[in-house]
Amino acid sequence: MVVPVLLASVGVALGTSTASAAKAPRDACQVATGGGAWRLPLTQEFTISSRFGERFHPIDKVTKMHAGTDLVSRPGRGKVVAAAAGTVVRAGVYGGLGNAVVLRHPGGVTSTYGHLARIDADVRPGEKVRIGEVLGLEGSTGKSTGDHLHFEIRVQGVPTDPVPFMRQHQAPLNGDLAGDTAVAAGSRLPAAGMPRKHTVHTNAMPVPAKTLRLYQQAAQAYDVPWTLLAGIGMEETLHGRVDATSSAGARGLMQFLPSTWELMGVDGDGDGKAEIDNDADSIMSAANYLTRSGVRKGPAGVRRALFAYNHADWYVNDVLAYAQAYGGGTLSCVPGEADSLSSEVPKQVEPTLRWAEQHVGDSHQLGAAGPRTWDASSYVQRAYRQVRVYLPRTAAGQRDWLADGHGTRVHPGQERPGDLIFTDSYRGPKEVGDVALVLDPVEKTTLEAKDPASGVITGSYAETETESHIFEIWRPEVPRKHHRR
Template structure:
């Protein structure tokens, strides 16, 4: 990519020269009542993924029962106390307390009114405190090193406590600070959601980079099942397995999922024939479906419904078009159901996939709509002062490093950089690029033509996740010269680039405008 730096003043001048049509659109929008703000639409709750150097101190759902600062004395005491942290109650019952970041154990045991507690030195002048635990893990000793997410102990009610909860505190340079904004700024908001273990942070060979928050396991089979009850999985012929692996690598799927469909449909080609409904080939496609989704899997220049390589590659294409990589387990099941409309079919395929080894789907588990449609075009666009603030912040971070899964403050991946920029103006977006687009489509923004792009708009296109999934995001900086700013890849980090080539050559290329919304503070990151 061509690296270009351009003056912010020139960009901001463009914002006041908006087309008349855009100005008219703003005029006709129904304004909220006095004192009322447009609120962000939230993503569906579910498991987020631990990425970067910080995470919530539990893997369970939870609620914050007491905040930071002055409060009534616990247990009905007279007067007030200054609460040097937040109280977290895990749901539905007490669970494991986890290290919010890697560090060295400074305290492990009885600690004043916090009962059984752990204090970690997390480096750079930051330490975290975990209090009121029922017991500590045996490995947690003063001086020992812990990793992010390592179990410290069990939530309890020791010390000055009136019920099971975790006291979680953060100090910076020896001073207690409010953990809520601190954790949000470090990419790990205390929003009450479950946090899954971090997936392996590996960049596929040959690809420039990726983003954090990616990966969830194939769901287990449920009931009812049908064919798999009496047809056990057979050994896959080596040539057929090679086609499964190739297609899975291209579309970023577990090859075992394709093998599950191949086993269910034709026993990997041993039972080839046209079905009673007219489906053909190893993966059994109707000719009408093939006409839309058929792809060339062996590189001979044509998509042949009876060619095994083409059939398997088309199955991977079709599944990703059906959304198999988004929405976690529910998204996988919906996609398989879309392949063949029967619940027993879904469970058969998942049963076979599990028997062949299961695997991880390279996608985001967050539910946030389908991503289809053009969003809410009645939303007013961001005010110019908000655009100026987010672009000024972004420009000040030119030259920062790129690391997959990083959340700042000077190291990012593409989506964490975009979401951090928008946090500067009080808007919290989901963690990954593909769910950020779905979040916008669900009512937080609206899609615009690339030719109508304005500074601050978000550009989404396919990247390392395959041709049918959004894998990269950056912000429009100067639409007149097609300049965008973002965390690009490990070689150039945060840089200004020309998006003209991507606009012409990417399979997916979308530009979205964030509405002038107020952050609800509750959606997934």
């Protein structure tokens, strides 16, 4: 049962300029996820068995172009996941690739996953998938001599070597997950201790397929092990098998008190509503609660976050025991140290922040869209137009557009200059109504069209997260030509 906890603010932010922002060491989380836009297409360690380019085909016995890179999981075949958020354009038999999935991504990029032993039933043409979502199982269908994944990248229809492409997107195909920067910088889930209560007499039960998918989606969104969420789900409601309101009034699969839900509830299924009895919303909100309670700050942070979820030592140990029963897991990085964030402005958004700073002091008026009077969303919209990112007109529309494959959700503590912070407003606690640009994540300052009294200002989001019902950070995808500025 989640008990309400108000998290301490991280300090009062001070105004700063992009021209004078100090540089700090890069966040290990960003190294692992490439800013969250791309990740490895496999979930196990792997080797490269065949590279991009001309080669002698082992079955056709002729020299021909190999348009992708072949990856082989160790020690045996493993799950194949989406390397980036996108839309399914093909899912089925695809010539010599056998069972294959093709995803379309922003910027004219497609990724192909070939020779799959099977394709997950939910992966169908027209469906949208999240980064890290399971597409199928590595296999040897089609023209293949053994289990492997044919991983292919095309840009505007032209085959592109996946190795440099993934390196440029900070998700190198080095195959050694154990040696990956983020994993090396992270920590395993702590072992369960004593006392315990439910695990003494109730073993971990199988996770229903639909619920497992929700755990995995929430784990991907907040970069926590799905097994930890499964541990909570097992402890609270046996993964939804127990449908009841607790004596304290806690509800839903992950058992939130209504008062806590008002602070921590988020929309998990993208229907625009955060509903306490909705399984997708409940599980995503649990991941949000753990993150905001410091779960990613090492083994002690895991224990503190679980204790915040339910104030009992036996509860913490029960959840950890169930999590270990489901396979344990690694927290890929430990943000929150004083130097984990960087004020360095990514080159691709320099024009955006430069324009936004030049308009500090402009007026604010609802519905205005320039040239010297703005509302929150039109100010952000015009700022990102400087780098040819064409955001919708409203804050809610911008958030939904980014979630629809044009951006990446960023965990609090991993934001960078130029990211967008979406919050609720006078429209109500369950609707996105306001947006601001991150200026300096170390000082937690923003550039935003605040209100008619303040106009366009350099503001602060130091306390916004704990004061808002909705607090989401998103990173728009900038066209590649701006990456080279």
